[in-house]
Amino acid sequence: MSNATLSPAVARGPADHDVRDQIVAAATEHFGRYGYEKTTVSDLAKAIGFSKAYIYKFFESKQAIGEMICANCLREIEAEVRAAVDVADRPPEKLRRMFKSVVESTLRLFSEDRKLYEIAMSAASERWQTVVVYEERIRQLLQDILREGREMGEFERKTPLDEAAGAIYLVMHPYINPLLLQYSFDHAAQAPVQLSSLVLRSLSP
Incomplete structure (x- = not known):
């Protein structure tokens, strides 16, 4: 069996950090409402209440999310x-x-x-x-x-x-x-x- 996991390598920061889970949960809801293509990292930052720069501490791009x-x-x-x-x-x-x-x-x-x-x-x-x-x-x-x-x-x-x-x-x-x-x-x-x-x-x- 392959030892590879499904977790993308582009995630940043501590692996078990709660903020990453918050970002993913908010993005899932936001993408579900407005669509993946129409949502920007800035949109997610506003929805979560974080700065865009702070989100980039955990994910290198929207695709990574x-x-x-x-x-x-x-x-x-x-x-x-x-x-x-x-x-x-x-x-x-x-x-x-x-x-x-x-x-x-x-x-x-x-x-x-x-x-x-x-x-x-x-x-x-x-x-x-x-x-x-x-x-x-x-x-x-x-x-x-x-x-x-x-x-x-x-x-x-x-x-x-x-x-x-x-x-x-x-x-x-x-x-x-x-x-x-x-x-x-x-x-x-x-x-x-x-x-x-x-x-x-x-x-x-």
Whole structure:
């Protein structure tokens, strides 16, 4: 498992400082009301009652604040996906649950709040570090399930593991990446079952 975390490296100041949490909480509310693109650091400073210079002691830019908000959402998605996978005993069921959970969790967090979705769109289009790390962790989870399935004799072993994991990840990608997710809403209900079934047939030994 990767040791990388979802916390953006651009955060400044003490890691556990309460002010950082205040800034993130206020920014989440402000972005949710006015949108990420239309909000400036000056707007946040006025809303919180801090100077802009003081905010820059904790975050180097508006994007850094957005990354922290995005990281919080992605942690929640990953936790839900892992919890869904952990209750399954066999690799095929783990894979089915992973498909279902990643679609449901992503849709819920990014489609119910359009302003939050706007941050996710910026994060995906600009390849923020939080997104890169999250996608790598999801790919690693997928690869771990495939490896376990091969060890138990439930999945084929001819295809190189990283190649198989990469191909399956591409199948899931439209439901992980918010830029693509907007074009997949109409298929989200049936996609997890149909896609996971197709993938599992291709993995038969």
